[in-house]
Every structure is written in C-alpha cells, then in structure tokens.
Amino acid sequence: MGRCVVAEAEEILDKAFPVLDKGFVRLVDYMGSDQRIVQAARVSYGEGTKTHRQDAGLIDYLLRNEHTSPFEQVVFTFHAKMPVFVARQWVRHRTARLNEISGRYSIMAEEFYEPAMEDVSEQSEDNKQGRKNEPMEKERALKVLGTLKELHGKAYEGYAALLEEGTARELARVVLPLSLYTEWYWQIDLHNLFRFIQLRMDAHAQREIRAYALVMRDIAAKVCPLAFESFNRHVVGGVRFSGEEMRALKRRLAGEESGLKGRAAERFEAKLKDGGSQ
Numbered sequence: 466m467g468r469c470v471v472a473e474a475e476e477i478l479d480k481a482f483p484v485l486d487k488g489f490v491r492l493v494d495y496m497g498s499d500q501r502i503v504q505a506a507r508v509s510y511g512e513g514t515k516t517h518r519q520d521a522g523l524i525d526y527l528l529r530n531e532h533t534s535p536f537e538q539v540v541f542t543f544h545a546k547m548p549v550f551v552a553r554q555w556v557r558h559r560t561a562r563l564n565e566i567s568g569r570y571s572i573m574a575e576e577f578y579e580p581a582m583e584d585v586s587e588q589s590e591d592n593k594q595g596r597k598n599e600p601m602e603k604e605r606a607l608k609v610l611g612t613l614k615e616l617h618g619k620a621y622e623g624y625a626a627l628l629e630e631g632t633a634r635e636l637a638r639v640v641l642p643l644s645l646y647t648e649w650y651w652q653i654d655l656h657n658l659f660r661f662i663q664l665r666m667d668a669h670a671q672r673e674i675r676a677y678a679l680v681m682r683d684i685a686a687k688v689c690p691l692a693f694e695s696f697n698r699h700v701v702g703g704v705r706f707s708g709e710e711m712r713a714l715k716r717r718l719a720g721e722e723s724g725l726k727g728r729a730a731e732r733f734e735a736k737l738k739d740g741g742s743q
C-alpha cells in the first residue's frame with residue numbers, strides 16, 4: 466500500500482484555523498492515517514487486510530490497551546502562531562521537532578496577545594497556577610486591557626528605537642514581552658500528539674494553550690478519525706484512580722464510606738465529581 470491520502474484532511478491542508486486574537490494553526494502535511502495504524506499493527510501480528518469495522522475495533526483495542534507504537538507511525542507537521550508564553554509551555558513537549566522564527570534574523574512584528582474581555586480574571590485563590598473561572602467585572606477588565614495595550618506599545622517603541630540606533634536585532638529584542646507572537650513549524654507523531662492534547666486540553670492547563678490543543682485535536686481528527694474516536698472515548702474526560710482510590714471506589718459501590726480522609730478524600734471526590742479533561 467502506498468501513501469495514505471485522506472480526502473477530509475486534504476481539504477484542510479494549508480488552511481489557517483484562527484486561535485486567540487492573532488494566532489492560528491494550520492496543517493502543513495501529514496503522513497499516515499487510520500489505515501497506517503492498522504497496517505503497522507498487523508505487521509506485528511502477521512495478519513492481512515480486514516473490514517472497516519474490524520479496523521475500528523483494532524484501533525480501539527490498541528488505544529485501550531496502550532499498545533502505543535502503531536500510533537507513532539502517523540506524523541503531522543503543523544504551522545502555528547502563538548504568544549511566547551504559550552510557546553514556552555508548548556516547547557516542553559520534547560518529542561516534537563520544530564523550527565521557530567528567529568528574532569536574531571528577522572524584525573519581529575508588532576503583534577501582542579490581548580485577551581478577550583471574558584478571559585480577564587483575577588488570580589485564583591485555591592489554584593496557585595491559575596485564574597478564577599469567572600471574568601473580572603467590566604470596568605476593571607477594561608483597565609487591565611488598557612494597561613496591556615499601553616505597555617505593549619511602549620515595549621515595541623523601545624524595540625523600534627533600539628533598531629533605529631543600529632542595535633543588533635538579537636539584542637534589541639530583549640525588551641519584547643511574553644505576549645509577543647512567535648511562530649513555528651512543529652512536527653510530532655500521533656502517540657505524542659495525543660499526550661500533548663490530553664495534557665493541554667485539561668482544565669488544569671492555561672486557557673490560552675487549551676485553545677490551541679482543542680483546534681489541533683479537530684484538525685488531526687480529520688487525518689485519523691477512528692483513532693480520535695477511541696481517544697475521545699477512552700482518554701478525554703477520563704481520570705486515573707490510584708490503588709488506594711480504587712479500594713475507596715469499591716467501598717463506595719458497596720454502599721460504604723470511601724474510607725479516605727483529608728486531602729486524599731477531597732482529591733477522590735473531585736475526580737468523581739469533575740472527571741478529567743474536557
């Protein structure tokens with residue numbers, strides 16, 4: 466069998482899907498599809514071609530049982546544009562290959578992330594790493610947005626002035642803030658893309674990177690819909706129970722108290738109530 470061509474994926478190749486105020490993700494290229502996953506798995510089992518239903522069953526079996534290597538046979542190249550603070554979280558996913566625009570080589574464009582008003586919130590009190598779910602009241606949010614705009618303007622003015630004086634681009638750029646937009650080509654296989662999407666779509670991840678993970682899930686699902694059907698069924702919204710929690714769960718199912726105390730009991734109840742990623 467030759468190259469996998471998926472009509473739905475071909476239709477969206479090179480199409481930029483907007484994310485945040487100035488960002489985007491587009492699928493540059495892909496290699497493999499659901500078909501490649503089943504071919505790779507059947508090579509290891511020494512079996513031939515089967516029906517579509519059997520293929521779907523095999524993919525679901527592989528995903529459920531964490532037989533992950535056939536998913537590594539599918540590869541995606543994305544072109545994405547995101548603020549630097551999102552890129553810093555994104556780049557922690559080390560199993561990708563990337564090429565980023567160079568601020569040493571190019572003059573960076575005056576493009577800064579400015580959140581939508583409903584995304585401006587106060588610092589959360591119970592989650593040190595996040596913001597409150599509800600937005601700030603309108604007047605205060607407008608003030609925050611005004612401050613951001615003003616600081617962005619000043620930073621870029623400083624950058625432009627340094628360039629004007631003949632300062633090297635690699636040095637002038639150090640005045641630019643984390644909200645500056647950057648872009649890159651990012652290539653990853655499906656197994657590791659699943660992990661990226663799982664971690665970054667989760668409610669614990671920052672809202673801005675979640676926006677990218679959601680768009681990338683929809684794009685990648687065009688290439689291998691069966692794999693994403695299984696991923697959505699078994700991974701998204703799922704939680705992992707520890708051994709201790711499984712014993713507590715069994716007690717609860719038997720109509721007894723969980724037997725957990727303090728923070729352990731709170732974590733357990735939160736898992737039952739809120740589940741995992743959306």
Ligand SMILES: Cc1cc2nc3c(=O)[nH]c(=O)nc-3n(C[C@H](O)[C@H](O)[C@H](O)COP(=O)(O)OP(=O)(O)OC[C@H]3O[C@@H](n4cnc5c(N)ncnc54)[C@H](O)[C@@H]3O)c2cc1C
Nearest residue numbers: 554557558559560561594657660661664665667669670671
């Ligand atoms: C909600 C959230 C909050 C976070 N907060 C912080 C934070 O405060 N500070 C911080 O520093 N990070 C933080 N991170 C980043 C986090 O620690 C991980 O670095 C990131 O999520 C990437 O995950 P990964 O290592 O599984 O991904 P990948 O790097 O893609 O790795 C995928 C798999 O390959 C393995 N792997 C990759 N490279 C190697 C290697 N060289 N050797 C051996 N195994 C390898 C990994 O162990 C993993 O199993 C946060 C992440 C999330 C989702």
